[in-house]
Amino acid sequence: MSNLKIKVLVSMVATALALTSCAQMAEKSTSANNSNTTSAVNKLPIIQAVLTHAPNVPEQITRNYSAKVVVNMETQEKIMRMADGVDYMFWTFGGQVPGQFIRVREGDEVEFNLSNSPDSKMPHNIDLHAVTGPGGGAASSFTAPGHTSVFSFKTLNPGLYVYHCATAPVGMHIGNGMYGLILVEPKGGMSKVDREYYVMQGDFYTKGKYGEAGLQPFDMEKAIKEQPDYVVFNGSVGALNGEKALTAKVGETVRLFVGNGGPNLVSSFHVIGEIFDKVYVEGGATENKNVQTTLVPAGGAAIAEFKVEVPGTFIMVDHSIFRAFNKGALGMLKVTGPEDKIIYSGKQADKVYLPEGSAAQSIANKQTTDTTKSLSKDEQIAQGKNVFESNCLACHQANGEGVPNAFPPLAKSDFLNADHNRAINILLHGRSGPITVNGKNFDSVMPAIALNNGQIANVLTYVINSFGNNGGQVTPAQVDKQRKVAPVANDNEHG
Numbered sequence: 001m002s003n004l005k006i007k008v009l010v011s012m013v014a015t016a017l018a019l020t021s022c023a024q025m026a027e028k029s030t031s032a033n034n035s036n037t038t039s040a041v042n043k044l045p046i047i048q049a050v051l052t053h054a055p056n057v058p059e060q061i062t063r064n065y066s067a068k069v070v071v072n073m074e075t076q077e078k079i080m081r082m083a084d085g086v087d088y089m090f091w092t093f094g095g096q097v098p099g100q101f102i103r104v105r106e107g108d109e110v111e112f113n114l115s116n117s118p119d120s121k122m123p124h125n126i127d128l129h130a131v132t133g134p135g136g137g138a139a140s141s142f143t144a145p146g147h148t149s150v151f152s153f154k155t156l157n158p159g160l161y162v163y164h165c166a167t168a169p170v171g172m173h174i175g176n177g178m179y180g181l182i183l184v185e186p187k188g189g190m191s192k193v194d195r196e197y198y199v200m201q202g203d204f205y206t207k208g209k210y211g212e213a214g215l216q217p218f219d220m221e222k223a224i225k226e227q228p229d230y231v232v233f234n235g236s237v238g239a240l241n242g243e244k245a246l247t248a249k250v251g252e253t254v255r256l257f258v259g260n261g262g263p264n265l266v267s268s269f270h271v272i273g274e275i276f277d278k279v280y281v282e283g284g285a286t287e288n289k290n291v292q293t294t295l296v297p298a299g300g301a302a303i304a305e306f307k308v309e310v311p312g313t314f315i316m317v318d319h320s321i322f323r324a325f326n327k328g329a330l331g332m333l334k335v336t337g338p339e340d341k342i343i344y345s346g347k348q349a350d351k352v353y354l355p356e357g358s359a360a361q362s363i364a365n366k367q368t369t370d371t372t373k374s375l376s377k378d379e380q381i382a383q384g385k386n387v388f389e390s391n392c393l394a395c396h397q398a399n400g401e402g403v404p405n406a407f408p409p410l411a412k413s414d415f416l417n418a419d420h421n422r423a424i425n426i427l428l429h430g431r432s433g434p435i436t437v438n439g440k441n442f443d444s445v446m447p448a449i450a451l452n453n454g455q456i457a458n459v460l461t462y463v464i465n466s467f468g469n470n471g472g473q474v475t476p477a478q479v480d481k482q483r484k485v486a487p488v489a490n491d492n493e494h495g
């Protein structure tokens with residue numbers, strides 16, 4: 001009996017489809033005047049969309065005619081890295097967060113094929129903000145695991161748009177990473193630039209606190225309270241750091257397609273040391289000029305363009321700044337090329353300024369429960385590199401070379417290599433006062449940095465195995481032991 005029912009249904013659907021296509025044909029042939037009507041349904045050339053994973057963006061569109069663009073996308077639920085030692089079951093468009101970047105042209109007809117992986121546990125759909133129609137496509141694209149839905153839309157408005165899953169509970173689908181960007185280029189095209197990148201922010205809510213190791217489940221209560229543990233670019237802490245940093249050369253113009261999936265937070269997107277020459281506000285047609293920080297709404301976007309004039313590492317942040325340094329909303333753009341001392345001189349002088357009574361400042365250093373499972377030395381080095389880049393690089397510099405008269409070198413540091421426990425104590429408690437490193441005198445302040453035992457062990461293991469240092473290993477147990485010893489006021493004179 002159920003078989004019969006299905007057959008009846010199928011024939012009904014087929015009839016309905018036939019009816020619509022007839023209607024479409026009739027409509028098209030009348031509107032197409034006396035031109036060829038035979039292929040009226042499919043007059044547009046068919047193009048298979050090239051989709052890219054962040055931070056990459058598909059090539060700029062050069063054609064000057066409309067096309068039927070076929071997009072194939074698969075929703076996948078996947079355990080991936082959230083931070084070092086922290087995993088999360090992400091729900092994705094295309095297997096990564098954010099979802100694949102789609103690039104089409106104003107006036108195109110987009111045929112969207114949304115497949116839901118047979119391995120999925122949940123149904124998913126897609127709401128594209130570039131769609132004019134109910135739910136932005138959501139109702140027509142509701143797709144059970146192991147199925148494919150097809151719907152089409154015409155791109156009426158150019159701009160940069162967010163797409164996201166809109167299956168109930170919507171907040172949870174978005175909160176697990178189901179969002180991405182679709183760019184509808186205006187008919188006239190976009191100006192040529194040297195580099196284009198895709199950066200998308202999202203906030204995440206986990207049962208464990210920031211950095212707590214293991215597979216972390218989604219926390220609905222924190223999500224409702226809008227208290228994320230992680231705020232990240234491109235799906236994980238450090239996704240745009242170190243070797244994964246964006247790159248450019250001096251003199252080039254960079255265009256960032258910036259999105260914000262939310263689900264909750266609004267982003268104050270800023271690149272430290274750069275000014276956006278041009279911002280397409282909210283991803284629309286309005287151009288703002290000379291912008292320091294641009295607001296990217298949850299479920300919104302912005303296009304930021306700037307020429308890079310000097311070399312260096314430019315840090316991208318959500319300028320709600322605790323999110324950047326404590327929750328992960330920090331990425332990097334590395335610019336190489338010749339310096340321009342007129343545009344930026346570099347440090348010209350450094351004089352010690354220590355007002356009366358000043359001492360090492362301590363950043364709230366609550367001992368976080370250390371859940372780091374025991375790592376191999378190589379794993380420690382790999383994770384320590386990330387700790388270094390977000391906590392030490394700013395002062396001690398990218399290759400540990402330090403800054404003359406201000407920050408002592410960690411490269412080939414006789415001070416560091418002589419005594420690892422002393423270095424542990426510096427990280428635990430900070431340090432101020434005179435210090436001699438490699439024969440050079442320094443007299444400054446290093447604040448204590450809120451790191452847990454594992455992070456301190458990893459960063460020191462990384463440093464002593466890098467920058468020409470003598471090698472070795474620092475374990476979390478060793479750090480724990482030092483933590484329990486009362487801080488020593490100043491320990492630079494003995495080795």
Ligand SMILES: [Cu+2]
Pocket residue numbers: 091122123124125165166167173178
């Ligand atoms: Cu979903």
